[in-house]
Amino acid sequence: MVDLVKTLLREAEQEFSYARELRREFHQYPEIAREEYRTAERIEAELRSFGLATTRVAGTGVYAEIKGNGKDDKTILLRADIDALPVNEERQCPYKSKIPGKMHACGHDAHTAALLTAAKLLSRHRDDFGGTVRLVFQPGEEIGYGARVFVDEGYAEGADRCFGVHTASNVPVGKVVIMPGPNNAGVDWFRISVKGKSAHVSNPEQGVDALFIAAAIVTGAQAITTRRFNPMEPLIIGIGTLHAGSAYNVVAEKAVLEGTVRTMTRKTREAVRAELEQLAKGTAQLYGGSAEIQWKDFTSPLVNDADVSAEVARIAKELFGEKNVITSRTPSLGGDDFAEFILKVPGTYAYIGSANESLPETTVSHHNGYFDIDEQAIVVAVKLYAACAVEFLQGV
Structure with missing residues (x-):
């Protein structure tokens, strides 16, 4: 020394x-x-x-x-x-x-x-x-x-x-x-904005339930981590907030989810982003709504x-x-x-x-x-x- x-x-x-x-x-x-x-x-x-x-x-x-x-x-x-x-x-x-x-x-x-x-x-x-x-x-x-x-x-x-x-x-x-x-991990923040159509809950067929769509996206995101990627590879899709609806008896017209994706490699990072985009937009379309996703690259x-x-x-x-x-x-x-x-x-x-x-x-x-x-x-x-x-x- x-x-x-x-x-x-x-x-x-x-x-x-x-x-x-x-x-x-x-x-x-x-x-x-x-x-x-x-x-x-x-x-x-x-x-x-x-x-x-x-x-x-x-x-x-x-x-x-x-x-x-x-x-x-x-x-x-x-x-x-x-x-x-x-x-x-x-x-x-x-x-x-x-x-x-x-x-x-x-x-x-x-x-x-x-x-x-x-x-x-x-x-x-x-x-x-x-x-x-x-x-x-x-x-x-x-x-x-x-x-x-x-x-x-x-x-x-x-x-x-x-x-x-x-x-x-x-x-x-x-x-x-x-x-x-x-x-x-590399960390990416995301916000998913779901758009549906409001209606009285007694006539759900007249609306498009953004809350239901958002819930389906939440559960689907966990399927991405467990079914679409090697379980031996570290990966988290963590959704921390979900805000939806305006009243207890109204089909939610809008829902917003926020969370982070955490990955250890650039390849997985890019693949997860593509999967989550597809999940959000596809799920919303399936149930008659639409979804947009925003990303912010926090760190590599x-x-x-x-x-x-x-x-x-x-x-x-x-x-x-x-x-x-x-x-x-x-x-x-x-x-x-x-x-x-x-x-x-x-x-x-x-x-x-x-x-x-x-x-x-x-x-x-x-x-x-x-x-x-x-x-x-x-x-x-x-x-x-x-x-x-x-x-x-x-x-x-």
Whole structure:
């Protein structure tokens, strides 16, 4: 392990209080996707205090660069997502959310604090390495928004590596998951609008029941997953809302369903979309109505580069010990738009264990009003961010 990495590890421990206070501040003032104005201003203030120039991206995202003063010219991109969720925090704690109905229930406050702390350390030691560290504080991960904007506007162009982290409440604190290949599903949002014809329920033959059609689409969608695709392949068509009808005694004229499709490959993703389109329109036509379907591409499947994953796993084993690095587990059907960076730049996404059985709230699932983390996970993330940057740039 290079001497600079040893120094960064020691300083990461020393900066724990700084990182924890940042995380708790972000936790108390959560801002949901595309509303992260206070968060962005706070990030900018910290980066500027390190002597870094900042640029706003996607309205509430922040970009900065740390240029090492050495001779190397390689570039690594480090990303942290910054948005909170429209979830009410139910647990009482000194740093409880001060914004009713909004909460950092997915650990993005910790990711932001960790990358800021890593930036502080790397900025302090810019005379000790060459190359460039690109810092991406990305808004809108929860709605599949921010990553694509950064990529489309060229902030990943020319980078040699990208790296990101996410806390994991199902992994013990101190352990890290770095798995090559598919890690997270691609996610597509859809809305199906069904049009029928209203009538009194005593004369159903005079109407076209949009509610009945919608119900048939819901059940048919499950047949797509179980009968049209290999059951060994991960696939979900999840329908979360169905709104229909205007009165208890009137045949529903309209119905609207919303949900997501979650797949692990581009081929399956395209095939499922075609099947669902055919199901919706065909079912509606069969019963005398019509249906239109809208799609929104939230994020691509997240597939970690095999070579980069091996590099990062080696680094993590040096930092935390081989027994604390997990390189194989079941992929998640949850999406993460860090996938858009990996499509552009070879990279990997690591999961940082944040669960501690002696702190029950840290084992609660993400997106839950009782969610919290063991804050020692932040130090793990800081170490991994900083060490991955330096070891890659120095070609270790």
